[in-house]
Amino acid sequence: MTPPNPRRRTLTLRDVSEAAAVSEMTVSRVLRNSDDVSAATRDRVLKAARALGYVPNKIAGALASQRTHLVTVIIPSLSNLVFPEVLSGISAALDGTGLQPVVGVTNYSADREETVLYEMLSWRPSGVIVAGLEHTPAARAMMLHSGVPIVEIMDTDGEAIDSVVGISHRRAGAEMARAILAAGYSRIGFLGTQMPDDHRARKRLEGFEAALGEAGVRVRAREFYSGGSALLKGREMTEAILGRAPDLDFLYYSNDMIGAGGLLWCQDHGIDVPGHVGLAGFNGVELLDGFSRRLATMDTCRREIGFRAASIIAARAAGGPADPVRVELEPVLQPGDTIRRAG
Amino acid sequence: MTPPNPRRRTLTLRDVSEAAAVSEMTVSRVLRNSDDVSAATRDRVLKAARALGYVPNKIAGALASQRTHLVTVIIPSLSNLVFPEVLSGISAALDGTGLQPVVGVTNYSADREETVLYEMLSWRPSGVIVAGLEHTPAARAMMLHSGVPIVEIMDTDGEAIDSVVGISHRRAGAEMARAILAAGYSRIGFLGTQMPDDHRARKRLEGFEAALGEAGVRVRAREFYSGGSALLKGREMTEAILGRAPDLDFLYYSNDMIGAGGLLWCQDHGIDVPGHVGLAGFNGVELLDGFSRRLATMDTCRREIGFRAASIIAARAAGGPADPVRVELEPVLQPGDTIRRAG
């Protein structure tokens, strides 16, 4: 004697409008918090909607209104700690604007970026935030013609499609090189990732080498890796590079995690850091705050980058001017405990 | 003498259909790889679409076809390492199915979960994957009536809405307790997060205490934290708990990161681990593979959980049976180097 399935199709505005005895249009207005509805009707409608368990269909809404409240965010990875931090800045900026971030991941592949971008753009977002300035020609074209604000983030070394928020990785690398030289190190090794599409790491190294070059110094040894636990890789690479080039007095890592692995290895092997060997990483990840010795690094303002980028999109969505914005932030050198005090 | 803005509105099927001199319907068929189109027309259409830079409007498509290819994924956090791992399993399972994950983050708040869920469901996804079994009544109701497959993940201790894939955190806690007792420890402290909505951590502790209780042992001291760098918090809490209760011989941490912080603190302070104090965490995060000593932990099969959950959705989307699936995985105890060998 159970009642027959009370309803199978999902509810529409019409159902609510019938239940509340008003037009669909009025229901629509109430549900979008439009101004011009009397308190009484509003109440009746909300009650009816809640009672029925109505969930609006944003697909129909978006088609009719020609706008979504989605912001596309395209990043290389989620396991690289750095990007969740950017996302948190984006969320913070979007909170309360009615805009919602939708994340796509490229795995550091330009082709995959193109695919993801195409998928995402076909949902007609209100804006796009994408990591990096390097894209396939097709991806660039899509963004140029999308008609929505595009913000490229993380990197400012190159030509932007529309707006940019980031740091100059070339300058960051150069600055670190100068700090290392100023501290009196001169036999320098580099340890990094082997990823052709990680342009920021590449630019950092270029800037680093250029600045060393100005002082007549060159990188004496390099070690690359890909995949695996970064901390562990940092250990292994450190052992390897010091095995091959025992006279090195400084190791520059392309990110903090491998740098931390190197630091642990040195500690385990009784190597005097920063006396015998100095170490530095890149990013300033908070995660490492618990280590007994603080790795020298460069904070890259990830949260702020996300926040500023999302703010640009939000401002445009709110009807602000469509002029390209360019924000270059200053990464902050954090000497930590693994680089000798200069002088 | 620049040409006037060649086109402002975004392109539609009609534009492609005119360019290729076929009906909109044929274009639609080509773009969806439908079967019945001659190779010649297909070619002409694709060429035209590419030349124009046409990007289909999925909003219109979804409205007309009454289906999206979106899978909603709702997780508490992205900075907790564990969830990106789940996501990677989900992506792997969805790859090639035409389904696309869309992530929402709740920050461990049930209310926020309800909001996010409402937003997401209003996009009419093909399925929902949500972390945990505890939801607000309204959220539960929404999922029950959504008409799409729901998979609750991570936890199996409770009643599911539809399908579940996870581990029993109660049993995981109990198993760890038994391993600790078997290794001969008996003066046990617990260190964890103070988050009312982290039900899995709560269940783990419950299971842990229940199993200790069976042996007549109780937890002698507790220490809680919230926010901040987990590694650093682990250090601070370890110092605090051992200050208050110096006779403890085992510290059980509710996650690996604070456990690792504790391990570092012990190392820095010359405390014999696991002789004087044993340590264990939870999750089995790969990140820690680079530490000199491996923290005892319990691997929770996060990638597999994501993979299995997404596979359930994919199977249903492909027309499979709609029966609820229940998958309980076995977490694996990894004794590492921080717990004495039993016996």
Added chain:
DNA sequence: GTGAAAGCGCTAACAT
């Protein structure tokens, strides 16, 4: 293998 008509569930724009 291709096309024409109808309509998915909303909202913009205009009444009233």
Added chain:
DNA sequence: ATGTTAGCGCTTTCAC
């Protein structure tokens, strides 16, 4: 303050 009408850009269905 509320209602009416006409689409948004696709896909479904049915014709040919």
